Amino acid sequence: VMPPIDIESQTLLNMADYDLEWLITDLEGGMRTGCMKSTSEQQLSRSAVLLYRGKAVGCIYGSKSAPEQRPTEESLYCMLNDLQAADAMVSIYDLPEAVTGAMSALFLGFPEPREDGLNELDQFNAYMTNFTQNGNTACLAISVPSTSSLCLVFVHKGIFGGAFFVEDQIYTKDPEDIFKLFRGDPDTRVDASKLPQEFVASGSRFGYSLSMAKQKR
Numbered sequence: 001v002m003p004p005i006d007i008e009s010q011t012l013l014n015m016a017d018y019d020l021e022w023l024i025t026d027l028e029g030g031m032r033t034g035c036m037k038s039t040s041e042q043q044l045s046r047s048a049v050l051l052y053r054g055k056a057v058g059c060i061y062g063s064k065s066a067p068e069q070r071p072t073e074e075s076l077y078c079m080l081n082d083l084q085a086a087d088a089m090v091s092i093y094d095l096p097e098a099v100t101g102a103m104s105a106l107f108l109g110f111p112e113p114r115e116d117g118l119n120e121l122d123q124f125n126a127y128m129t130n131f132t133q134n135g136n137t138a139c140l141a142i143s144v145p146s147t148s149s150l151c152l153v154f155v156h157k158g159i160f161g162g163a164f165f166v167e168d169q170i171y172t173k174d175p176e177d178i179f180k181l182f183r184g185d186p187d188t189r190v191d192a193s194k195l196p197q198e199f200v201a202s203g204s205r206f207g208y209s210l211s212m213a214k215q216k217r
Contacts, residue, residue, distance in 0.1 A: 001035050001048045001060070001103075002164050004093035005171060009034070015088035020080070023090070024210045028054040034094040040085040047079035050107070052100045055207030058107035072107045076213045098161025099171075101200070102154035105139040105193040108206065112138065112192040121182040124190045131155045131194070138194040142178065146185040153178060157200055 004010045013023070015038075027036070031054040039046050044065055050058035061075035070078065082088060115126050124140065131138045135158035142151040147167075154161035162173040182188050199206040 001037070001050065002095060002099060002171060003169055004034075004095070006094060009094035011092045013090040013092070015083055015090055016086055020083050020214065023083070024214060027051060027092075028210055030054065032092070032094070033097050033100055034092065035100070037091045038079060038083055038088055040082045040088045042085045042087045043082045045078070045082050047075065047082065049076060049079060050100045050103055052097065052104060052207055053205055054210075055205055056210055056213070057100060057104035057207040059208075073208060073213070076208055076210075077216065080210070080214050096161065098154055098156035098159065099164075101137050101156045101195075102139045102161055103152065104207065105137060105195045106141075106152075108199065109138065109193040109195045112194045114191075120188055120190050121179070124178075124182065127190065127192045128153075128155070128160070131192075132158045132160070134158065135200075136194050136197070137200045138192055140190055140192045142181055142188060142190045144181055144185050145187045145189075151178065151181060 032051050033053055034051055035048060036051060037048045043063060045061065045063040047059065047061040049056050056076050059072045059075040059079060061070055061078045083090065112127060114123055118126060124142070127140055132155065136155060137157055138155045140153040142153065150166040151163055152166065153163045160175070162171055163178050164171050
């Protein structure tokens with residue numbers, strides 16, 4: 001998950017000093033868009049949740065006691081549970097809607113079909129043309145075998161929202177940085193996930209309610 005673009009937006013909390021209900025109310029009521037990460041040595045866990053206008057639109061949870069990957073909703077329950085551990089630490093920071101909205105497609109969207117007979121650069125361009133012309137919200141994943149690296153490209157409501165180089169932890173809005181990947185390794189591959197159009201309709205607030213998830217937990 002991307003680090004903060006604006007480090008000044010980051011807030012660090014020791015959850016022993018705060019109430020979970022207060023935290024959830026603050027995130028939902030403030031329509032927070034960004035990321036919340038948490039750690040607990042007591043639970044041997046780390047987690048991160050993507051927030052879009054106060055709702056959870058993606059969640060990753062990892063624990064040494066249960067290292068298998070979990071679906072978004074189950075990961076969210078586990079994260080909220082561990083936030084009540086005595087040593088839970090939280091980091092909250094803002095991210096652009098273009099980033100969290102697009103990244104949510106990796107969790108809540110569906111794979112976009114590829115076109116037959118295209119090389120990877122042409123496939124990338126075909127995806128981008130399709131998404132921008134149709135006002136889609138999507139995330140493209142570009143994998144580079146020679147460097148074992150990954151680049152995530154964001155499209156939000158048809159507008160290019162930048163790219164994040166995962167291994168280097170670099171965010172850029174320069175398309176040339178993306179095209180270099182295809183020129184540098186002939187085995188570079190692109191895949192894409194797209195949100196259902198009704199999710200990004202005007203006024204829609206898609207994703208999981210943190211307060212509802214807390215109750216279900």
